[in-house]
Amino acid sequence: MNAAVSRSDDVLKVHRLVHAGGSTALLEWLASHLGGWVGVVDAEAEHGPAPEAAVRGAAELGARGVRSAVLHGADRATLLFALDGRRVLAAVLEQPHHPGAPALLADAAVPLDLVLRAEEAGRREERVRRAEAQVREAVLHLLMNGQLSTAHQISATLGPELPDPMRMYVVECPPGRRGEVMRICRELTGGRAWIVRCPVYVRHLIVLAPPDPAAVPATGDPLAEALVAAAPECAVGVSGEAGLSEAPAAYTQAFHALAVARASGDGHARFGPGPELALAAYEAGVRWAEALLAPLHAHAPRRPQDPGAQELRATAHAWLNFTSRATRLLKIHRNTLTARLRLIEALLGLDLARLADQAALSLALRLTSETGAGAGPGAGAGAGTGDDASGAAPGLDDVLRDPRLTDWARTHLSALTGPDAPPGARDTVRAWLAHDAQLLPAAAALGVSVPGVRKRLTRIEALLERSLLQSPSARHDLWLAHRAEDLAGCHKPQKG
Structure with a gap:
């Protein structure tokens, strides 16, 4: 017994x-x-x-x-x-x-x-889950690099179809709850949204959803409202309606809206209306942009393992958007990122430690495609400052003098001097930009503490409805807007 x-x-x-x-x-x-x-x-x-x-x-x-x-x-x-x-x-x-x-x-x-x-x-299910997440991330990379046909082919194997047109949402989730919010989002959209875990920010989800007919400015965005209602700790930024070919701009819009959503009592925000820089600058700036990027587009690697023109362009775009976090997006070591940036600087004659040259490269990338290699001469040293001795292409200052750019700049900066602007908003932004968007030297120039400058810029983020302190940041557009105003004679020019 x-x-x-x-x-x-x-x-x-x-x-x-x-x-x-x-x-x-x-x-x-x-x-x-x-x-x-x-x-x-x-x-x-x-x-x-x-x-x-x-x-x-x-x-x-x-x-x-x-x-x-x-x-x-x-x-x-x-x-x-x-x-x-x-x-x-x-x-x-x-x-x-x-x-x-x-x-x-x-x-x-x-x-x-x-x-x-x-x-x-x-273990098999986990491998399948990781593989699916990697495929979804790859589709996002393809969209961001304008390779729509390949993105459609790959996405068709997983479903749902990529929505076109679409709205892009950046959802900031509480730590450890990204999977749960992902499930909620699938339920709210009836499985029609393309949902990707952000490869850069571990708390972010990127959602591409078909536009809701009820999503008008007067009534807000139904999906964003439902997400915040289901997960109150989340913040949601929403882009305007866009085609898949506009995915990079839509992501930037949603990210800027997220900065507003964090400070909003509603927990969600739609990208504010306003003229797009790329649209305002295209006619005046496309020839300059092609000339600036011609050496990069024509670059042929010496060895098979070296980056080609497409990889360098993707690296530049990722770094301008995410700075050091670009290594997560590109899946490369930080030393590899540094080496590629040095090569880009050498090819284009730019100093990417300077905000002026960053802004020039950012605009040029937005005005051209990966196949824009048919540019004429005139790129290289001084291309970011308008010193083109050959006269074959305009310089950046010539582009920014265009009346359409002057109008864009005035509209873009008007909130800094409007009735809702905090005291010294314009001076704070100018000092920050003049010191290459670095907080420490900007604080010294303004005679305040670093936390003081950070608080000012946080308030200005809500005012401009743009992210400043987190990348993708509006610092490049702000520098270009101030430069365009200076060239129009509205303000004394500041040194780049």
């Missing part, structure tokens, strides 16, 4: 361990309880270091085609029980071994077999 009670207790213990700790917990308890080595041996791959007797015994069990066996040695016994496939539960015990060992191992074999299969299925 005592033996029966002991065996039933052991069986209960086995099942509890399987449910609570899986195969590892069960095998560790069996080894401790029986006072020997207990493990799973595979004919093709060992599950952990196994004694030679266990490996040899597992091979013999398979060769004989039996379900269990005991092999006796001089001072040890090897107990073997076949599991699913080619796996074997083996125990190597000193003689004399625990009298209940054979029964206990036989009782443990079935639940162990089941939990091993469940763990294997879980």
Whole structure:
């Protein structure tokens, strides 16, 4: 009777361990309880270091085609029980071994077999989940680089179809809840949205959803409202309606709107209306942009492993948007990023430590495509400042003098001097831009603390409805707007 009670207790213990700790917990308890080595041996791959007797015994069990066996040695016994496939539960015990060992191992074999299969299925499911996440991220990369046809082909294998037109949402989730918010978003959109975990910001989801006919400025955005209602700790930024070909601009809009949403009592915000720089500058600036980027577009790598023109362009775009975090987006080492940036600087004659040259490159990338390699001469040193000795293409200052750019600049900066602007808003922004958007020298120039400048810029973010302190930042457009105003004679020119 005592033996029966002991065996039933052991069986209960086995099942509890399987449910609570899986195969590892069960095998560790069996080894401790029986006072020997207990493990799973595979004919093709060992599950952990196994004694030679266990490996040899597992091979013999398979060769004989039996379900269990005991092999006796001089001072040890090897107990073997076949599991699913080619796996074997083996125990190597000193003689004399625990009298209940054979029964206990036989009782443990079935639940162990089941939990091993469940763990294997879980690992396969996790691999599939990671693969799907990587494919979705790859589709996002393709959209951001203008490769719509390939993006459509790949996305069709997963579904749903990429919405075109669409609105882009950047959802900032509480730590550890991105998966839950992703599920909520799928339910709210009826599975029609393309949802991607942001490769740069670990708390962000990027959502491409078909436009809702009810999403008019007067009533807000139904999806953003529903997301915040379902997950109140979230903040949601929403782009304007856009085609898939406008995905990069839509992401920037949604990211700027997110900066407003954080400070909003509603927890969500739509990108504010206003003229787009690329539209205002295209006619006057496309020739300048093609000339500036011609050396990059014409670049041919010396070795197969070196980056080509497309990779360098993607690197420049990623770095301008995300600075050092671009390594996460591009999946490269920080030293590789630094080397590529140095090559871009050498090709274009720019100093990317200067905000002026960053702004020039940012605008040029927006005005051209990856295939814009048919540019004429005139790029290189001084291209970002308008010093083009050949006269073959205009300089940046020539572009910014265009009346359309002057109008854009005045509209873009009008909020800084409007009735809702905090005191000194224009001076704060000018000092920040004059010091390459660095807080420490800007604070010294303004005679305030670094936290003081940060607070001022945070208030100005809400005023402009643009992100300043987090990338993608509006600092490049702000520099260009101030430069255009200076050239129009509205203000004294500041040094770039």
